[in-house]
Amino acid sequence: MSTVQSLINDVRQKINALETAQALYSRQLSPDFSTFDYISTDELGLSRILAALLDPNGSHAQQESFLRLFIEHCLPVIYKDDNWQVFLNNLEKTEVFLEEITGKSNTQRRMDIYLRCQVGDDSYGICIENKPYATDQLDQMKDYATELENRKHKHWHLVYLNENNDVPSEYSVDTTTLEDWIIGNQYSHLRFSGLISWLKACQVECQNHSVSEFMAQLTKFIQKHFMGIEDMNEDNAILDIIKQNAATIDASIKVSNTVDRMKKELIAKLKIDLLAKYKKTDYELDTSYIGEGRRYEQIRFIIPGYNKAWVCFEFDNAGFDRPILGIKFTSVEAAKACPHAESMKTVLNTMLTDKKVSSSAQWPAYYYFDPQDWKGSSEAWLMINEGTMGDKILEEMDTVFQVLNDNHLLNEKL
Incomplete structure (x- = not known):
């Protein structure tokens, strides 16, 4: 038996053993329970959680310790910058605002999380742009920078969180301007996975069990939804098998190198399934924009006579991950020109009661397609292999089209 096959067999046996143990002790372990299944985890919900933790006067009652650890672990360019030392020495004076309107620049945007610290005559400002799911808007980051400039902060900083x-x-911001911010220590990019070290450090310092447990639950949520880690026990068990010796490490690399090819071959199968099962009615199916695993690859329902938008299935992340489904316009300008844009979201929200319909600049109405995790879970890929994913995509795309069409929202040539 080859080392690769042996590795796969060992992993399968270990997973089966873990699943058996979880089934036997599920009442004690509660492996599927998560606090975050019962609270809002959309963009505003996550911003609310992070803002509450960063607030020195927050109900967590840990004073400025969480904010201090956030700067240390997530914003090292500030932590090491002498220009910010006055701010760091006065963290307890920091005020935290949610959805702060950009009134000083007259752009009427909302800063997801805004931190302001006044020390004597000087103020310091940090804007955190939280992008867990949505796409960038035109000049969004530039407008935030203008707002911070107009607020006359002695020093300011922009954080792009995704x-x-x-x-x-x-x-959102041109490359030259972004480079100027980076050179001037006015910008940081932060990943959700990068919050893990901060949350763990907070747990160590936290003196309240309930708050510490909340952070543990938040860590699990980030690992699952942004890192593709469904079960840390399972993940660690597999890692132990992979690291056994040189042969298993070599075998795991060989398996890893074929996963991307496997996904592309299954996507090719999905395209064939879609074209075979699709019945041309009032729209045309276009699968020419999907196959390589780049971000924003999509499948389109082309609507004859309505050439400014299409019903769209699109991967929000690279590597065929986090698909969304809805109505997408060819440009932001086309979406703004559509008189039915707001009605599209309202109607779909009303009719699709099991979906949470959102909107963005180019998408008047969309929702996250289930299954959502195509990176860390095998569910979607098994459905493609079994031939059922094509049916699900076609059914949901057709439903969105019919709802919009029946409500006369697709009958205007723009």
Whole structure:
């Protein structure tokens, strides 16, 4: 038996053993229970949680310790900058605001999380742009920088929080301006996975069990939804098998190198399934924009006579991960020009009671497609292999089209 096959067999046996143990002791372990299944984890919900933890006057009652650890672990350019030492010495004076309106620049945007610290005549400002799911808006980061400038802070800093992008898109800020911010220690990119070290440090310092347990639950949520880690016990068990010896490490690398190819082959199968099962009615199916695993790859329902938008299934992350489904316009300008944009979200929210419909600049109405985790879970890939994923995508895309069409929201040629 090859080392690769032996490795796969060992991993399968270990997972089966863990699943058996979890089934036997589920009442004691409660492996599927998570606090975050019962609270809002959309963009505003996550911003609310982070703002509450960063607030020195927050109900966690740990004073400025969480904020201090956040600066230390997540914003080292500030932590090591002499210009920010006065701020660091006065963290207890920091005020934290949620959805702060950019009134000084007259752009009427909302800063997801805004930290302001006044020390004597000097003030310090930090804006955290939280992007767990949504895409960048036109000049968004530039507008935030203008707002911070206009607030006359002695020093200010922008934080772009997401998981997969290395930088904001040029749609939000041009490369030259971003480089100027970086050189001037006015910008940091932070991944959700990068919050883990901060949360663990907070748990060590936290003196309240309930708050510490909440942070542990938040850590598990981030690991699951942004890092693809469903079960740390399972993950650690597999890691132990992989690290046994040189042969198992070599075998695991070989397996890892074929996963991307496997996904691309299954996506090719999905395209064939979709085209075979699709019945041309009032729209045309276009699968030419998917296959390589780049971010924003998509499947389109082209609507004849309505060439400014299409019903769209799109991967929000690279590597075929976190799909969304809804109505997408060809440009932000086209979406703004559509008189039915707000109605699209309202109607879909009303009709699709099991979905949480959101909107963004180019998407008047969309929701996150289930299964959501295509990176860390095998569920979606098994469905493709079994031939059921194509049916699900077609059914949901057709439902979105029919709801919009029946409500006369697709009958205007723009």
